Amino acid sequence: MDQTRLEEKLAELPLYTYFFIDPRELTFSTRVRTVCRQECPMYGKTWACPPGVGSVEECREKCLNYRRCLVIGTAAEEVDITDLEATLATREPHEKITNRVRDLLREEGEAPYVLSTESCAICSRCAYLDGLPCRMPGKMHPCVESHGIVLTDTLEKAGLPFQYGGDVVTWYSLLFY
Numbered sequence: 001m002d003q004t005r006l007e008e009k010l011a012e013l014p015l016y017t018y019f020f021i022d023p024r025e026l027t028f029s030t031r032v033r034t035v036c037r038q039e040c041p042m043y044g045k046t047w048a049c050p051p052g053v054g055s056v057e058e059c060r061e062k063c064l065n066y067r068r069c070l071v072i073g074t075a076a077e078e079v080d081i082t083d084l085e086a087t088l089a090t091r092e093p094h095e096k097i098t099n100r101v102r103d104l105l106r107e108e109g110e111a112p113y114v115l116s117t118e119s120c121a122i123c124s125r126c127a128y129l130d131g132l133p134c135r136m137p138g139k140m141h142p143c144v145e146s147h148g149i150v151l152t153d154t155l156e157k158a159g160l161p162f163q164y165g166g167d168v169v170t171w172y173s174l175l176f177y
């Protein structure tokens with residue numbers, strides 16, 4: 001892969017940050033999975049969420065099969081974060097950028113494994129609910145938290161805040177390659 005060429009293309013995208021890490025630097029914890037189970041309405045509803053994604057240990061092994069991880073972040077400003085609908089509307093542009101970065105890695109001959117935000121919303125009804133395999137495994141991205149990854153640790157090490165507070169919404173994706 002030509003890292004310089006990739007970074008030139010990343011610089012053209014509306015990312016507020018990107019950085020590369022060794023997947024072994026990530027923190028995995030079953031505590032995150034507990035939060036999914038107890039607090040997320042999408043738990044058990046899609047292949048992008050637990051338990052469909054496998055155990056935290058299986059997810060960890062999958063991530064550690066890759067040499068590098070590209071972390072990307074986008075930020076939406078002037079959002080009324082008390083308005084859930086307005087906040088979630090900022091997710092779609094992030095997903096589009098994630099897909100663009102995935103394609104850049106593919107153009108460089110990589111086969112990235114992508115984790116992104118929230119649950120998959122490609123199909124109106126996820127095949128998981130009918131006990132069928134995912135219809136678009138090449139397009140769907142499990143969410144970062146579904147793999148038990150403590151993203152705040154990674155961002156802290158990079159000197160980045162997880163929440164900017166006020167009226168800024170930030171989203172992150174991890175692309176393993």
Ligand code: SF4
Nearest residue numbers: 120123126127134135
């Ligand atoms: S692509 Fe469809 S079947 Fe696959 S995880 Fe997403 S919603 Fe479910």
